[in-house]
Amino acid sequence: MTYDPLPDLMPPAVPLPDEVASLRGEVRAFVAGQIRGGAWQPRVDGWLSGWNPQFSKELAARGWVGMAIPEEYGGHGAGALARYVVIEELLAAGAPVAAHWMADRQIAPALLRHGTEAQRAEFLPRIAAGEFFAAVALSEPDTGSDLASVRTRAVPAADGWRLTGTKIWTSGAHRADAIFVLARSAPADAHDRHAGLSQFIVDPKAPGVQVRPIPILTGSHDFNEVVLEDVFVPAGRLLGEPGGGWRQVTSELAYERSGPERFLSTFPLLVALVGELAAGDTDPTAAAGVGALVTRLWTLRQMSVSVAAALEAGEAPALAAALVKDVGTRFESTIAEAARQLCAKPGPGGDFSRLLADAVLHSPAFTLRGGTNEVLRGIVARGLGLR
Amino acid sequence: MTADVRASVREVAASIFAAADMNGDGFDATSWNRLEAAGFTLLTVPSDAGGGGADLDLAAAVLFEAGARAARVPLAETDLAGWLLAVAGLTPPAGPLAAVEHDADISRSGDGWRIRAELTGVPWADRAAGIAVLTPRSVVLVDSYRVTPGRNLAGEPRDTVVIDGVVGGDAIAVADGTVLGHELRLRAALARTQLLAGALQATLGAAVRYAGERVQFGRPIASFQVIQQALALAAGEVAAARVAAEAAAGSATRASVTAEASVTAIASAKARASEAAGTVASIAHQVHGAIGFTREHHLGVLTTRLWAWRDEDGSDAYWNGVIGARALSLGPAGLWPMLTGT
Numbered sequence: 001m002t003y004d005p006l007p008d009l010m011p012p013a014v015p016l017p018d019e020v021a022s023l024r025g026e027v028r029a030f031v032a033g034q035i036r037g038g039a040w041q042p043r044v045d046g047w048l049s050g051w052n053p054q055f056s057k058e059l060a061a062r063g064w065v066g067m068a069i070p071e072e073y074g075g076h077g078a079g080a081l082a083r084y085v086v087i088e089e090l091l092a093a094g095a096p097v098a099a100h101w102m103a104d105r106q107i108a109p110a111l112l113r114h115g116t117e118a119q120r121a122e123f124l125p126r127i128a129a130g131e132f133f134a135a136v137a138l139s140e141p142d143t144g145s146d147l148a149s150v151r152t153r154a155v156p157a158a159d160g161w162r163l164t165g166t167k168i169w170t171s172g173a174h175r176a177d178a179i180f181v182l183a184r185s186a187p188a189d190a191h192d193r194h195a196g197l198s199q200f201i202v203d204p205k206a207p208g209v210q211v212r213p214i215p216i217l218t219g220s221h222d223f224n225e226v227v228l229e230d231v232f233v234p235a236g237r238l239l240g241e242p243g244g245g246w247r248q249v250t251s252e253l254a255y256e257r258s259g260p261e262r263f264l265s266t267f268p269l270l271v272a273l274v275g276e277l278a279a280g281d282t283d284p285t286a287a288a289g290v291g292a293l294v295t296r297l298w299t300l301r302q303m304s305v306s307v308a309a310a311l312e313a314g315e316a317p318a319l320a321a322a323l324v325k326d327v328g329t330r331f332e333s334t335i336a337e338a339a340r341q342l343c344a345k346p347g348p349g350g351d352f353s354r355l356l357a358d359a360v361l362h363s364p365a366f367t368l369r370g371g372t373n374e375v376l377r378g379i380v381a382r383g384l385g386l387r
Numbered sequence: 388m389t390a391d392v393r394a395s396v397r398e399v400a401a402s403i404f405a406a407a408d409m410n411g412d413g414f415d416a417t418s419w420n421r422l423e424a425a426g427f428t429l430l431t432v433p434s435d436a437g438g439g440g441a442d443l444d445l446a447a448a449v450l451f452e453a454g455a456r457a458a459r460v461p462l463a464e465t466d467l468a469g470w471l472l473a474v475a476g477l478t479p480p481a482g483p484l485a486a487v488e489h490d491a492d493i494s495r496s497g498d499g500w501r502i503r504a505e506l507t508g509v510p511w512a513d514r515a516a517g518i519a520v521l522t523p524r525s526v527v528l529v530d531s532y533r534v535t536p537g538r539n540l541a542g543e544p545r546d547t548v549v550i551d552g553v554v555g556g557d558a559i560a561v562a563d564g565t566v567l568g569h570e571l572r573l574r575a576a577l578a579r580t581q582l583l584a585g586a587l588q589a590t591l592g593a594a595v596r597y598a599g600e601r602v603q604f605g606r607p608i609a610s611f612q613v614i615q616q617a618l619a620l621a622a623g624e625v626a627a628a629r630v631a632a633e634a635a636a637g638s639a640t641r642a643s644v645t646a647e648a649s650v651t652a653i654a655s656a657k658a659r660a661s662e663a664a665g666t667v668a669s670i671a672h673q674v675h676g677a678i679g680f681t682r683e684h685h686l687g688v689l690t691t692r693l694w695a696w697r698d699e700d701g702s703d704a705y706w707n708g709v710i711g712a713r714a715l716s717l718g719p720a721g722l723w724p725m726l727t728g729t
Contacts, residue, residue, distance in 0.1 A: 291711025
């Protein structure tokens, strides 16, 4: 046998810097106060289902939305790791952060990288104020994993573009201030399927935009179908280069893939499970079962932080981000089942049953959204040199 | 310590292991002598006790390489025993060492102390210059004993040792066995985790290489999506183990081995790496087909180590139990602070 070296799968493990400790304490205390005061209940998938503009504004008032936005655009110029600490505290508490989530996570970075000066000046201060909510429209009825096959057309018109097509699974589009639409702005090129796509900032109130609800399994309205019928989009609402949409969108995906929402969406259920089991006689088998969840979660957090640190250092660890999302979402999908097995008879009055029901009904989405795990493993396989 | 120092130490260690035959059997004296000359055998032992005085995360880099190359030397065990002897005020001797926690029978005998014990699963006892025995109230360095050879799943020596002899006053020191035992188990688990992480990476490397070479249905099996998916799953496990191992070593270096955050880190890392070992070994064997199941093929050099090491120094079941009990005693409000270490 010989030793077969591999490319580095992950950036090195690094601790969060000491400076963020006091920030963590502030966020934790604020969130605890909110829960004590009954402002909201901890929930599963709070970053997609917990739409609470008032809470978004309160967070923004404390400087915890759009943190990485430079001060000249109304932000705080904080690093990616400071933002990381804030969002992980919010997610762990099951806070309702859905309203500003997309704008904070990927739209602000996209505007900073690809936006015009006018776009930055218009949108970034509103994002940092917790007043601008964005939806991201990528998938279409015939376009799921194969994103390059989008058929929504953007045709050049006087002073802008005209968009026609249908988007689906567009979270929050019914309440968003803008919908970021990926559309084909040049005819498909058989030799380069990724060419000819562009991103547009669409006003949901523009004539020709229809937003229709698609209720999810819980019955709640997060998803939408967005129908665009000859919608006029002014030239100034093209985001980035015409034809650069694929690169722009996939670099956003690399950001969103490794975040703590990929393994903390069901954390409130894990907390409730510990509450149920800690209240009764401690059975060693149940303790080990809880421990198996905790040790996996501890590890995932280290993986996610290592990617966040690499992002802060200006690297683009796409392979590592795909690995974190694959391992993280598979873990999340196991929590509901583990909770069922470990807690045979929940006590009355707790949150356990409510959170378990939500986790079960949300769990199919964990390994679908942001790129199915099968697609992510394709990215990993490419990184391993298998394709 | 800087990343540069760690990288260059890792490189020196890798070059020593690379010169050895991964498929050999028994103690690799050549590598051992080179490691001892490079100062890697007592790496984390304080320099005033004759060690390298290095941080645990430097030792971790060396152990990762040892695991990746299936090194046939008791590097982790020797450093661990060296630490135990030094912390008790004894001087570690040169040569391979082992550390064992055992409630040995100790009584006064003339100018020295008579020690009687039967130990099982002692790593490389027949090669060791001495065994450091941690008893409830002392640390004893024993260099005379009877060995009955035993082996773990990977064929590494895990011997039964019978001690019945007298040691001088310079080979025994008073120590708190409860406190040191706690730290000994954590250090052992931390070291084993690094070895596992290295072996996991090498196992994936072997499977990736084989998938690229093995042709079936007219093409390399690496081109089949089902193989790609399986290897990508394995890569997730390898990545998890590696990051966990590094993060645990980092915590133990920055804080201390027994700091609360480090206990969580080390226990989690050993549990996670042990869990990964089973999954990755299984995928690597499935990719290799029947040939990997044979003695003549050397995939087993790595996978048998994965199967042995996942259970040594605390299995995933053991450490998950430790962490679960701790989580339940802290209660729901304590879970997130436990995970973040603050």
